[in-house]
Structure formats: structure tokens, C-alpha cells
Amino acid sequence: xxxxxxxxxxxxxxxxxxxxxxxxxxxxxxxxxxxxxxxxxxxxxxxxxxxxxxxxxxxxxxxxxxxxxxxxxxxxxxxxxxxxxxxxxxxxxxxxxxxxxxxxxxxxxxxxxxxxxxxxxxxxxxxxxxxxxxxxxxxxxxxxxxxxxxxxxxxxxxxxxxxxxxxxxxxxxxxxxxxxxxxxxxxxxxxxxxxxxxxxxxxxxxxxxxxxxxxxxxxxxxxxxxxxxxxxxxxxxxxxxxxxxxxxxxxxxxxxxxxxxxxxxxxxxxxxxxxxx
Numbered sequence: 001x002x003x004x005x006x007x008x009x010x011x012x013x014x015x016x017x018x019x020x021x022x023x024x025x026x027x028x029x030x031x032x033x034x035x036x037x038x039x040x041x042x043x044x045x046x047x048x049x050x051x052x053x054x055x056x057x058x059x060x061x062x063x064x065x066x067x068x069x070x071x072x073x074x075x076x077x078x079x080x081x082x083x084x085x086x087x088x089x090x091x092x093x094x095x096x097x098x099x100x101x102x103x104x105x106x107x108x109x110x111x112x113x114x115x116x117x118x119x120x121x122x123x124x125x126x127x128x129x130x131x132x133x134x135x136x137x138x139x140x141x142x143x144x145x146x147x148x149x150x151x152x153x154x155x156x157x158x159x160x161x162x163x164x165x166x167x168x169x170x171x172x173x174x175x176x177x178x179x180x181x182x183x184x185x186x187x188x189x190x191x192x193x194x195x196x197x198x199x200x201x202x203x204x205x206x207x208x209x210x211x212x213x214x215x216x217x218x219x220x221x222x223x224x225x226x227x228x229x230x231x232x233x234x235x236x237x238x239x240x241x242x243x244x245x246x247x248x249x250x251x252x253x254x255x256x257x258x259x260x261x262x263x264x265x266x267x268x269x270x271x272x273x274x275x276x277x
Contacts, residue, residue, distance in 0.1 A: 010070060045078040052080050076149045085147060086112050092142035099138055099264050105247065107139060115151030117143070138262035138274060176272045183271065185209060190228050196275050200261060203244055205231050210244050211263040211273050217256050
């Protein structure tokens with residue numbers, strides 16, 4: 001079994017040295033170093049091309065190579081990755097679709113042009129104040145994992161900043177944290193949990209686990225004593241209701257929402273939440 005932390009260290013070291021080289025003053029030494037790096041990359045590319053051609057008849061071997069993070073990075077650099085970009089983008093979207101559907105929405109690939117994925121948020125995700133967070137913390141993470149060679153992402157359906165008087169959280173890299181103690185949350189029940197110093201509320205609605213930040217957007221109270229009836233969560237202080245299958249929309253309002261937190265079973269293994277770092 002390979003050590004993924006070692007993989008990360010190696011890739012990080014390459015990135016660090018690349019940045020150091022770019023920061024050098026122009027001159028003969030820098031030019032020689034850049035030419036050497038270019039020649040080594042070209043040599044490795046030719047070698048990888050010959051290896052991939054040799055094992056092309058063995059799909060199991062090709063799949064194992066593509067699944068190795070370090071090897072996959074090298075294959076992507078040399079345009080040798082065996083799975084087409086569009087296929088990997090669709091796989092990434094499929095991985096987050098259960099989360100999107102649990103909030104009454106979905107995401108579609110409208111087009112893939114010149115390495116840029118044009119996505120469309122539909123359903124309750126379209127126009128929802130939480131859409132930006134949903135994109136950055138769930139969809140983007142999945143795309144970075146499966147399609148790091150994607151040149152850009154454009155999304156139709158992102159909302160304007162929320163109008164409930166709060167400053168929206170800006171885009172940031174997600175931190176995925178495992179939730180080991182929520183597997184026992186039964187349908188129709190709630191559980192308050194803490195992840196990364198953030199208070200969360202996890203609800204089970206008809207067998208689907210949904211996570212929200214534990215704060216009522218109407219009165220500002222925590223949701224530790226909230227109640228759940230069907231898909232409607234009621235704040236314990238102000239008793240305002242929120243539809244958990246509509247991205248946490250406040251009943252009777254189209255611009256006040258709970259703040260949903262991506263809750264996914266990453267790589268088919270552990271339940272994890274994504275929080276802004």
C-alpha cells in the first residue's frame with residue numbers, strides 16, 4: 001500500500017522548488033536550470049509514453065497507474081492520462097450529486113469547451129444564497145480531485161450575496177473533516193456535533209443525512225434545542241421553520257436560509273463535512 005502522505009510531500013517539494021526557480025533573477029544560471037528542467041520533463045514524457053503504449057493492452061494495469069496520485073500527475077502533465085477529461089468531470093459531478101439532490105437541487109455539465117467546464121445549478125440550488133459555498137466546498141473539491149487539469153469552471157445559477165443582513169463567507173479552500181459519530185442518527189432525528197471547532201447540526205430526513213451550521217439566521221440562536229418534523233426544522237428559540245430539503249430555506253421567505261454544509265461519503269469510505277478554512 002502506497003503512503004499518500006509521502007505522495008503529498010513529493011508533490012509539495014516539486015511545487016516549492018518550481019516556485020523557487022521562478023523567483024530567481026534572470027541570468028545564465030536560471031536559463032540553464034530552466035533548460036535542464038525542460039529536458040528532464042521531455043525525457044520523462046517520452047518514457048511515460050512508451051510505458052503507456054506497452055501496457056495499453058492491459059486495462060487493469062492502466063487503471064492502477066491512473067489511480068496512483070503521483071503517476072496520475074505525471075500522466076496529466078504529458079497528456080497521457082487514459083480517462084478523457086469530460087468523463088472525469090462527469091464522474092466528479094456524480095460524486096456530489098447525492099448531496100445536491102438531498103437539498104432539492106442538482107448540477108449539470110452544460111458544456112466543456114477549451115478545458116473549461118460550464119456548469120448549471122438547477123432546482124433549489126439555483127439562486128440559493130448557499131450556492132457559492134456549495135460550489136466551492138463540494139463541487140470544486142470533487143473536480144480538483146478527479147480533473148486537476150481542468151482549466152476553469154464557470155457556473156450558471158450562483159446567487160448574489162444573502163440579503164439577511166449577514167456578510168457571506170467568501171470562497172476558500174475546503175477542509176474535509178471526518179464525522180465518525182453520526183452514523184447512528186436515525187430517520188426523523190437530529191444530532192449536534194462539533195467539527196473543527198464549528199458547531200453543526202446533522203439531521204436525518206427520510207434516510208438522508210444533512211448538515212447545517214448550528215445557527216438560526218432569523219434570531220441568531222444556536223440550534224441545539226431545535227426540533228424536526230418531517231423535513232421541517234424548527235428553531236428552539238424563535239420557532240421559525242426551515243425546509244431542509246430546500247437547502248434550508250426559511251418558510252415564507254425566498255432569501256433567508258440556514259447555511260448547509262457539504263456532507264458526503266468521500267471515496268465511498270467515511271462521512272465527511274467540508275468547512276471553509
